[in-house]
Amino acid sequence: MAKNGKKFLKIKVNTETGEIVKKVDGDEDPATPVSQEEIDQIYQNQGFKHVATILHAHASPGCAYLNIGGWWFKVCFPQQ
Numbered sequence: 001m002a003k004n005g006k007k008f009l010k011i012k013v014n015t016e017t018g019e020i021v022k023k024v025d026g027d028e029d030p031a032t033p034v035s036q037e038e039i040d041q042i043y044q045n046q047g048f049k050h051v052a053t054i055l056h057a058h059a060s061p062g063c064a065y066l067n068i069g070g071w072w073f074k075v076c077f078p079q080q
Contacts (some may be wrong), residue, residue: 011054013064015077018056 009031012022023031042048055065063076 013054013056015062015064018064 006025006027006029008026010022010024010026011020013019014021025031051069053067055067056063063074066073066075
């Protein structure tokens with residue numbers, strides 16, 4: 001995702017299931033999946049920082065909880 005100076009990632013989440021539907025950068029290029037081995041190597045190296053977590057439960061009333069840089073946010077979706 002860092003090629004060509006890309007600055008952000010857009011993640012589209014199905015609000016009913018919590019399933020991630022789309023992962024693209026600002027130029028609509030798809031995100032590249034990584035293996036568990038790559039993730040393990042990242043956690044063992046210096047310089048990486050946990051940036052965000054998305055929590056979703058179907059039991060919650062249509063809300064997702066986001067932790068970005070240590071700040072928590074709740075995003076609720078209109079009931080249909």
